[in-house]
Amino acid sequence: MHKILVAIATFGLTSAAFAQADTTMMREIYRQSLTKGEAYDDLRYLTKEIGHRIAGSDRAEKAVKWSESLMKTLPFDRVYLQDVTVPYWDRGAPEKAIIKENQDTLQVLALGGSVGTPKGGLEAEVLEIEYLSELQNHGEDVQGKIVFVNKPWDESLVETGTAYGLNTAQRSRGPAAVAKFGGVAYLFRSLSSSTRDDFPHTGGTRYVEGIDSIPAMAISVVSAERLHSALQHNPKAKVYLEQHSGWKGPVQTHNVIAEWRGTEKPDEIITIGGHIDSWDVGEGAHDNGTGTMGTLDAIRTLMKLGYKPKHTIRLVFYMNEENGVHGSTRYGELAAQNKEKIIAAIESDAGGFAPRGFDIKASRASVDWIQATWKPLFEQQYWVSRFLEGSPGVDSGIWAEQFPNTVMFNFRPDPHRYFDLHHTAKDVFEAVDRRELQSGVAAIASLLYLIDSQIDQLPK
Numbered sequence: 001m002h003k004i005l006v007a008i009a010t011f012g013l014t015s016a017a018f019a020q021a022d023t024t025m026m027r028e029i030y031r032q033s034l035t036k037g038e039a040y041d042d043l044r045y046l047t048k049e050i051g052h053r054i055a056g057s058d059r060a061e062k063a064v065k066w067s068e069s070l071m072k073t074l075p076f077d078r079v080y081l082q083d084v085t086v087p088y089w090d091r092g093a094p095e096k097a098i099i100k101e102n103q104d105t106l107q108v109l110a111l112g113g114s115v116g117t118p119k120g121g122l123e124a125e126v127l128e129i130e131y132l133s134e135l136q137n138h139g140e141d142v143q144g145k146i147v148f149v150n151k152p153w154d155e156s157l158v159e160t161g162t163a164y165g166l167n168t169a170q171r172s173r174g175p176a177a178v179a180k181f182g183g184v185a186y187l188f189r190s191l192s193s194s195t196r197d198d199f200p201h202t203g204g205t206r207y208v209e210g211i212d213s214i215p216a217m218a219i220s221v222v223s224a225e226r227l228h229s230a231l232q233h234n235p236k237a238k239v240y241l242e243q244h245s246g247w248k249g250p251v252q253t254h255n256v257i258a259e260w261r262g263t264e265k266p267d268e269i270i271t272i273g274g275h276i277d278s279w280d281v282g283e284g285a286h287d288n289g290t291g292t293m294g295t296l297d298a299i300r301t302l303m304k305l306g307y308k309p310k311h312t313i314r315l316v317f318y319m320n321e322e323n324g325v326h327g328s329t330r331y332g333e334l335a336a337q338n339k340e341k342i343i344a345a346i347e348s349d350a351g352g353f354a355p356r357g358f359d360i361k362a363s364r365a366s367v368d369w370i371q372a373t374w375k376p377l378f379e380q381q382y383w384v385s386r387f388l389e390g391s392p393g394v395d396s397g398i399w400a401e402q403f404p405n406t407v408m409f410n411f412r413p414d415p416h417r418y419f420d421l422h423h424t425a426k427d428v429f430e431a432v433d434r435r436e437l438q439s440g441v442a443a444i445a446s447l448l449y450l451i452d453s454q455i456d457q458l459p460k
């Protein structure tokens with residue numbers, strides 16, 4: 001056993017000695033991760049050998065099997081697959097969008113869940129608005145038109161997740177809102193933080209029963225600006241759209257799970273992980289190859305240091321976060337059915353950029369305690385200083401209601417570049433920096449160690 005671990009395991013330490021032991025342990029974790037971490041190499045395999053992996057696809061299943069075999073190379077006590085049924089959505093042949101009068105080709109991607117255009121494509125005039133709420137002012141004018149929601153991103157916000165959230169409802173509700181007024185297709189300005197971005201960003205959308213399902217596409221920011229100019233010049237300009245996407249029925253797939261049994265309280269579980277699926281463009285590197293490979297490597301880092309957890313640490317790669325969250329829903333159902341005691345959760349699904357901290361879903365007293373006790377360990381040497389009350393992450397959030405007492409942490413790396421790459425062909429391995437990724441692995445491993453060794457001290 002490692003010397004420092006013997007010290008940590010020794011009873012009767014004063015709180016100063018505890019803090020000293022934590023400082024020493026974290027230094028070991030950071031050294032291990034920065035010099036010998038393997039998340040980056042695993043990420044290369046996932047992104048380059050498997051590639052993007054939308055739930056229900058063959059590649060997603062390949063990612064499941066490979067993840068399972070990777071987990072089996074580590075000293076986990078149990079590795080298993082959890083059945084999940086997902087509806088499979090397939091993009092089909094590449095989309096087309098062309099301004100008829102000047103034959104200008106626009107960069108577009110079908111929104112996830114969208115139906116295709118009718119055979120032979122679709123051609124119509126375009127109604128440009130910023131908000132869906134404007135539809136009612138246009139009334140009958142919407143009939144037979146392609147509705148183009150051209151709402152620019154709020155560049156003033158450093159919290160890019162907030163800027164993203166300002167407009168996601170227009171992406172998901174757009175097609176139904178437009179169809180209700182007789183519109184024939186939906187064109188949505190991509191949710192991108194960059195004004196110079198000519199890559200369309202896909203993302204989920206949905207239909208409403210009883211309202212026609214019309215084709216829905218994301219258009220790149222640069223193409224949106226070009227279409228805007230064309231419409232300024234000629235409001236009657238027509239656009240041709242073609243897309244071949246559609247739902248392909250339910251597919252049986254899996255969450256991938258590994259357990260490292262606790263030595264003192266094996267029935268108390270710490271869940272850690274992120275989603276293994278991705279959108280069907282790019283390589284799903286930052287979203288969410290870094291989250292899955294990073295959390296696995298955080299556990300491997302503790303294993304390599306000879307750490308023995310008190311509680312059971314359970315690594316979960318959720319399936320289908322991007323277009324249905326069926327994996328985390330299933331995970332929560334089974335955990336509740338089995339009356340599991342999940343004391344804490346860590347989710348990583350915000351990219352593999354330099355770590356900044358964690359958002360915490362816990363009682364006010366617990367957040368205060370974490371800020372007073374753990375935050376100082378991170379902020380002085382490691383530039384990790386955000387420990388704020390906040391959202392637990394999408395997958396943890398799905399089962400949070402059934403586990404109201406679980407303390408949940410959401411990994412927060414630097415937010416500036418994430419929404420430039422998010423859900424695009426640009427989200428590839430090359431966009432990830434090894435040192436930033438491994439620094440995040442170290443932050444997550446440190447938090448996992450602190451949770452496991454000290455969660456019992458958290459105020460109730």
Ligand SMILES: [Zn+2]
Binds near residue numbers: 288
């Ligand atoms: Zn994600």
